[in-house]
Amino acid sequence: GVTRHYKFDIVMTNVTRLCHTKSMVTVNGQFPGPKIIAREGDRVVVKVVNHVQSNITIHWHGIRQLRSGWADGPAYITQCPIQTGQSYVYNFTIVGQRGTLFWHAHISWLRATVYGPIIILPKRGVPYPFTKPYKEVPIIFGEWWNVDTEAVINQALQTGGGPNVSDAYTLNGLPGPLYNCSAKDTFKLKVKPGKTYLLRMINAALNDELFFGIANHTLTVVDVDAVYVKPFDTKTLVIAPGQTTNVLLRTEPTYPSANFFMPARPYVTGQGTFDNSTVAGLLEYENPSSPLSPSFNKNLPLFKPTLPPLRDTSFVTNFTNKLRSLATAQFPANVPRTVDRRFFFTVGLGSSPCPANRTCQGPNGTKFAAAINNVSFAVPTTALLQAHFFGRSRGVYSPNFPIVPLSQFNYTGTAPSNTLVSNGTKVVVLPFNTSVELVMQDTSVLGAESHPLHLHGFNFFVVGQGFGNYDPVNDPARFNLVDPVERNTVGVPSGGWVAIRFQADNPGVWFMHCHFEVHTSWGLKMAWLVLNGNRPDQKLPPPPSDLPKC
Numbered sequence: 001g002v003t004r005h006y007k008f009d010i011v012m013t014n015v016t017r018l019c020h021t022k023s024m025v026t027v028n029g030q031f032p033g034p035k036i037i038a039r040e041g042d043r044v045v046v047k048v049v050n051h052v053q054s055n056i057t058i059h060w061h062g063i064r065q066l067r068s069g070w071a072d073g074p075a076y077i078t079q080c081p082i083q084t085g086q087s088y089v090y091n092f093t094i095v096g097q098r099g100t101l102f103w104h105a106h107i108s109w110l111r112a113t114v115y116g117p118i119i120i121l122p123k124r125g126v127p128y129p130f131t132k133p134y135k136e137v138p139i140i141f142g143e144w145w146n147v148d149t150e151a152v153i154n155q156a157l158q159t160g161g162g163p164n165v166s167d168a169y170t171l172n173g174l175p176g177p178l179y180n181c182s183a184k185d186t187f188k189l190k191v192k193p194g195k196t197y198l199l200r201m202i203n204a205a206l207n208d209e210l211f212f213g214i215a216n217h218t219l220t221v222v223d224v225d226a227v228y229v230k231p232f233d234t235k236t237l238v239i240a241p242g243q244t245t246n247v248l249l250r251t252e253p254t255y256p257s258a259n260f261f262m263p264a265r266p267y268v269t270g271q272g273t274f275d276n277s278t279v280a281g282l283l284e285y286e287n288p289s290s291p292l293s294p295s296f297n298k299n300l301p302l303f304k305p306t307l308p309p310l311r312d313t314s315f316v317t318n319f320t321n322k323l324r325s326l327a328t329a330q331f332p333a334n335v336p337r338t339v340d341r342r343f344f345f346t347v348g349l350g351s352s353p354c355p356a357n358r359t360c361q362g363p364n365g366t367k368f369a370a371a372i373n374n375v376s377f378a379v380p381t382t383a384l385l386q387a388h389f390f391g392r393s394r395g396v397y398s399p400n401f402p403i404v405p406l407s408q409f410n411y412t413g414t415a416p417s418n419t420l421v422s423n424g425t426k427v428v429v430l431p432f433n434t435s436v437e438l439v440m441q442d443t444s445v446l447g448a449e450s451h452p453l454h455l456h457g458f459n460f461f462v463v464g465q466g467f468g469n470y471d472p473v474n475d476p477a478r479f480n481l482v483d484p485v486e487r488n489t490v491g492v493p494s495g496g497w498v499a500i501r502f503q504a505d506n507p508g509v510w511f512m513h514c515h516f517e518v519h520t521s522w523g524l525k526m527a528w529l530v531l532n533g534n535r536p537d538q539k540l541p542p543p544p545s546d547l548p549k550c
């Protein structure tokens, strides 16, 4: 591979959407931020220079960071933040991955404006295991707030209240024509008839899973989270924050007499119809007979796809069940066959809102709490990886993250009452190369929401999922160890569970959290500490000299 250099200047930039202009944190003045493009096997070197008042870190979401944990990026987990006027060089090699991932700020809620695509092409000369696309197009979903995101968030976290609904969802930074004062901010995908396009879709939204479809067109799913899957056709897909999905779009063989909406709107939260919670792009055919004419023809009808209803959990279950690894000789599914350690984690929101006269349960001064095994993660004031590496863990974290829930869990279809939460900075310590099976059980305390759990540093295999209580006696017999999907972010179904397996072959401290930013802020997060192995190539090297200090 080669080395690819990028420079990310973190700057304040004025951006206008929905007729509101605000000054916000961006990379190089771009929103969404610049694309990182590399091939499998390349080294990527990104110098991040912080010119703004806020501290920042950047996370390369889904990059395995094999023995490069210092470059992973979550604030106070693998590094201290890059302070105003300082810089840090992220340096990592892309090993065994090709597809679409993304990068985003990993401190506070800065990822609302600081994010962009990572495009990983196969090694030179290695073809895709599907039709070679005529063109590749990144499609990155996000959210827009008219006012300063950090202010909204801090206020909401401290006063309580539900998730902060943004003013718009965006597609490549653009809300589209269904919002007020937004028609000119519409993403237009201009295509030619009879071609195959690869859409590299990323959900960088903060708090919503999204349904997506293109009117009158079928999509073929070929890859999720930078791992190829067995191709299948669908009209609609669902994509959770933190997930990426590559689809092939075959355009109509001849120029059609219509324009086509390509909308996305939320699953579970938000509104349910085509309204002002719907972001839409437009698919426009370039008329081959007059290629110079504007492609959007106002005289043609505009078709809208049918998206599943707001709470269509059965659609989501069916869709996710279709995702299967290729499991071929060239792209094997290396599912751990044996399990060294089994874990059962409850994930969900914690105690009820804090009464006015009592101490709040939430960590870091938040009003609500969310927890894994009844522990709400308190963010430390120094980075866990540094504390571990230099043998200064005392007072920073404790190695006693509970391997079963602190209060016994039983889901009866309504919210359990035993949802007490304690705060702490606790990790699970794993010897190098431990094979892990983890069952995550949703507690469904506050309404129906699934939790997109994201694991740093690893891909995992989704070997099973179901509804109700996980049954440790009978459910494992149905686990798929042949071609389970391999990914880095999985939706723990509302009122259900999901089972994953991974091989802890990457020494370092690896964050795991709900990719709904509001749930993360409430404490739905924890960390795995994977120890070095004995061989030199099984050890985490020392940190780079410019690693920021707290």
Ligand code: C2O
Residues within 6 Å of the ligand: 059, 061, 074, 104, 106, 242, 454, 456, 511, 513, 515
């Ligand atoms: Cu994309 Cu820790 O997250």
